[in-house]
Amino acid sequence: MAEPKEIDLRLAINAISDVVQNRPRPLREFDQIYMKTGDMVLQSELVARWSDGKRLAFIGDGDAISICVAYLHKRDIINYGPSEIVVYDFDERICGAVTRFADMERLSNVRAELYNCLDAFPGPTNYDCFYTNPPWGASNEGESVKVFMQRGMEAVGYSGEGMVVIADDLDLEWTKRVLAKVQSYSIDSGFYVQKMMSRLHSYHLDDAPDLRSCNLVIRAVAGHEWTGNSVAISDPARLANFYGRENPPRVKYVREMKRLDYGKAHEDEYAFEMLEEN
Amino acid sequence: MADILKPGQGLLYMKVGMHAQEGLEAIIERKTREIEEAGHALWGYGGSTCHPQTMVQPFAKGYERRGSRIYLCMEPMESSHFADPLRADEFSVDGLKWEEIPEAVNVLGSRYALVIKDLRKEEFELPLENTRVALGNSMGKSGSRYISGRVDKACLEIAEKDPSVPERTVHIGLVADIVEPYAVYVRNRRG
Numbered sequence: 001m002a003e004p005k006e007i008d009l010r011l012a013i014n015a016i017s018d019v020v021q022n023r024p025r026p027l028r029e030f031d032q033i034y035m036k037t038g039d040m041v042l043q044s045e046l047v048a049r050w051s052d053g054k055r056l057a058f059i060g061d062g063d064a065i066s067i068c069v070a071y072l073h074k075r076d077i078i079n080y081g082p083s084e085i086v087v088y089d090f091d092e093r094i095c096g097a098v099t100r101f102a103d104m105e106r107l108s109n110v111r112a113e114l115y116n117c118l119d120a121f122p123g124p125t126n127y128d129c130f131y132t133n134p135p136w137g138a139s140n141e142g143e144s145v146k147v148f149m150q151r152g153m154e155a156v157g158y159s160g161e162g163m164v165v166i167a168d169d170l171d172l173e174w175t176k177r178v179l180a181k182v183q184s185y186s187i188d189s190g191f192y193v194q195k196m197m198s199r200l201h202s203y204h205l206d207d208a209p210d211l212r213s214c215n216l217v218i219r220a221v222a223g224h225e226w227t228g229n230s231v232a233i234s235d236p237a238r239l240a241n242f243y244g245r246e247n248p249p250r251v252k253y254v255r256e257m258k259r260l261d262y263g264k265a266h267e268d269e270y271a272f273e274m275l276e277e278n
Numbered sequence: 279m280a281d282i283l284k285p286g287q288g289l290l291y292m293k294v295g296m297h298a299q300e301g302l303e304a305i306i307e308r309k310t311r312e313i314e315e316a317g318h319a320l321w322g323y324g325g326s327t328c329h330p331q332t333m334v335q336p337f338a339k340g341y342e343r344r345g346s347r348i349y350l351c352m353e354p355m356e357s358s359h360f361a362d363p364l365r366a367d368e369f370s371v372d373g374l375k376w377e378e379i380p381e382a383v384n385v386l387g388s389r390y391a392l393v394i395k396d397l398r399k400e401e402f403e404l405p406l407e408n409t410r411v412a413l414g415n416s417m418g419k420s421g422s423r424y425i426s427g428r429v430d431k432a433c434l435e436i437a438e439k440d441p442s443v444p445e446r447t448v449h450i451g452l453v454a455d456i457v458e459p460y461a462v463y464v465r466n467r468r469g
Contacts, residue, residue, distance in 0.1 A: 028326050029373065138415050173418050206428065207327040208415040245413050246336035250372075 001052045002079050007045065011077050016041050019067050022101050024093035026204075027254065031135035031144075031243055032062040032091070039201040043215075044068035047131060048081040050163065050217070054128035056082040057155040059117060059148045060089050063133060067098055070107045086127075088115040088151070091254040116252050117147055118239070121154040121230040130155045133165035133213070140241035142166075142178035146185050147233060147242075158190055158226035161219045168199050168214035182216065190224030193217070282453070283404070285438050288341050288348040288412060290328060290392070290456060291404065291421070291448070292431040295357030297322065297387065302354055306452070308384065309397050315382040318395050318457060320369065320464065321350065322388025328431050330390050331373065333414055334461035337433045342458075348433075350394055351404060352452040363387050366464035373463050391464050394454040403447035409434040422446045 016037055026032035035043065040063065047056075048069045058066045066087045073081030087098050087110075095112035102110040115122060130152030135144040145166055152162045166182060167175040183193050199212040233239070239248045282289060295302055312319040328334050338348050363386040368376040385391045409421030412435045416424055421434045425448075 028329060029331055136415065138417055139413060167415065171419060171423075172416065205415065206325050207329075207333075209428065211415055244332035244336065246339060247332055 001049070004049070005079050007077060009041075011075070012041050012045070012072060013037070015071050015075055015077055016044065016068055019064050019071060019101065022067075022097050023062075023064050024091070024097055024256075026062060027091070029243065029247075030091070030251070030254070033203045033205050035063045035065075035133075036202050036204065040065065040068055043201060044072055045078060046215070047163065048073060048078050050161075051082040051129050051131075052080040054082050055084040055126075056086075057127040057130045057152065058085065058087040058089075059130055059132040059152045059155065060134060061087045061098070061131075062089070062091070062094055064094075064097065064101075065131065065133075066110060067101050067107070070102070070110045071105060074105060074107055082129075083109060085110045087112040088117070088122075088155075090114065090116040090252070092256040093254060096256050114253060116249075117151045118233045118249060120232050121151050123230075125154055125157040125228060125230070127155045127157075127160060129161040129163070131163045131165075135243055136167040136175075136213075137178050138167070138174050139245040139247075140238075142181040142185075143238050144242050145178065145182050147238065149182070149185065150189075150233075151230075153189055153191070153220075154226075154230045156220070157228070158224050159220045161194070161217065162191070164216040164218065165201065165213050166216060167211060169211055170199075172211070179214075179216075186216075186218045190221050190226075191218040192221055194219045282349050282351065283402070283436055285408075285436050287436045288337060288346070289351045289404075289409075289434055289436070290334065290337075290348060290431065291406075291409075291425065291434050292323065292328075292350065292352050293355050293357070294352040294452065295355045299363055300386065306397065306399075309394070312383050313395055313397060316380050318383070318393055319397065320366075320379070320383055320385040320391035320462070321394050321454070322366075322385040322391045322464065323431065324389050325431065327414075327429055328390070328392075328433060328461070330371075330461035330463055333433050334392065334456070335371075335459065337412055338456055338458075338460040348456050348460075350392060350454040350456050351450045352454075353404075353448045354451045364466050366391070366466050368467055369462040369464045371459045371462055376465070379464070385464050388464060390461060392454075392461050393457055393459060395457050397452070397454040399451060400453040402450050404450050405439070405445050405447050407443045407446055408437050408439050410437050 098112035132148040134148035137144045195217040197215040309319040370376045406422035411419045412433045
C-alpha cells in the first residue's frame with residue numbers, strides 16, 4: 001500500500017455528498033437504513049484502506065459505500081483503494097444508481113449486478129474480500145445477517161476476508177445475542193474474527209436514533225475446503241422473520257421505474273404559478 | 279384500564295394533538311362518527327417507530343393468537359401539525375394490493391393509519407418505566423428511555439414493576455381498540 005497521504009476533509013465530505021445526492025430513497029420495509037454522512041466518510045476511507053489493491057464484492061449496498069470508496073480514490077482524495085468493486089443488490093434502483101454514477105465519473109473498476117441473496121450466488125467466487133451491511137436480525141437472532149455473510153463467504157470462495165456491519169448497542173440484549181451468533185457462525189464457517197470496531201456508525205433511523213453499528217472483520221482460516229456449490233436458500237426457518245417479526249421475504253427484486261429526468265425533482269411534486277403578463 | 283396495565287399486555291402508545299391543521303377535539307368527534315357509520319375508523323400517523331407491516335401488524339397478530347388484543351393509548355398534548363389536510367383515497371395492508379377507502383372514512387395528511395374501534399376518553403397514568411419496546415431495532419429498551427426527543431410513539435409491552443426504578447408516568451386521556459388488519463398504508467391517488 002502506498003504511503004497514505006493527508007486527507008483534505010472538505011474535499012472528502014463534498015465527494016460523499018455527491019454520492020448521497022445520487023442515492024435512491026430507502027425502503028424501510030426491507031431494512032434499508034442509511035448511514036449518516038459523517039460516518040460514511042470515515043467508513044469509506046477505512047474500507048478503501050482495508051481493501052487496497054484487492055477485488056471487493058458488496059453483498060447489498062444501500063449506503064453506497066462502494067461508490068464512495070471508488071470515488072474518493074478516483075478523485076485522488078485518498079491514494080489507495082480496491083482494484084475492482086462489484087455490487088450485488090436486489091434493488092434495481094441501487095444497481096442503477098451505482099451504474100449511472102460510475103459511468104458519469106468514469107469509475108471503470110465499479111459495476112453492479114441485480115441479485116437476490118436467496119438465490120445461489122452467481123459468481124465469480126474468487127474475490128479477495130466482501131463487505132455487507134445486512135438486515136440486522138433483531139427478530140431472527142441474526143439469521144438474516146448469516147444469509148448475507150454466507151453469500152459473501154461464497155464470493156471469496158471461503159478463503160478471503162469480510163467486513164460485516166451489524167448493530168452494536170450495550171443497552172440492547174438482542175444486539176449482543178446477534179453478535180455472539182454471528183461470531184459463532186464465522187468460526188463454524190472456517191473464519192475467525194480478526195477485529196471488531198465497536199459502535200462506529202449512526203443512521204437515519206427514526207425508531208432507534210441512538211442505535212450504532214460496528215465493523216466485524218473476519219478472515220478465513222487457511223486450508224478450509226469449499227465445494228464451490230452455492231445453492232438457493234428456501235428453508236422457512238431461516239426466512240420466517242427475515243425483515244422483522246413475521247416478515248419473510250416476499251419480493252424477488254425491487255424494480256426501478258425508469259425516468260428520463262432521473263435525479264431531478266418529480267413533476268408530480270410541484271406546479272408552476274406563472275407571473276402575470278403585462 | 280386495569281387490563282391495559284396488566285403485565286404482559288401490549289399497547290401502542292402515541293402522543294396526540296392537532297393533526298393536519300385539525301384540533302384534537304374535532305378529530306375525536308369525526309372519528310367517533312366514522313366508527314358509527316363505517317364500523318371502524320382509520321387513525322392516521324407517520325414515522326417508522328410503528329411501521330404498519332414491520333411493527334404493528336406482527337405485534338397485534340401475536341396478541342390475537344393468544345386470544346388477546348392491543349390497545350391504542352394516547353397522551354393528549356398541545357402541538358401544531360402543519361401537514362396539508364389531504365384525504366387519502368386508498369389503503370393497503372401489504373403495500374402491494376390497494377383498495378378504496380370507504381366514503382365515510384377520512385384519513386388526512388398521513389402515510390399510515392391504525393384501524394380502530396371503540397374510541398373512548400379514558401384517563402389514567404401509564405408508568406413508562408414498567409414498559410418495554412416490544413419489537414424492532416429497539417426491542418427490550420425501557421419505554422421511558424425510548425420515548426424522548428423525536429420518538430413520540432411506540433409498540434410497548436407492560437413489564438413487571440421494578441420498585442427500585444423511580445416512576446415516570448404519562449397521562450393517557452384517550453383509548454381505542456386496534457382491530458384487524460391493525461395498521462395499513464394509505465395514499466392519495468386523485469390529488
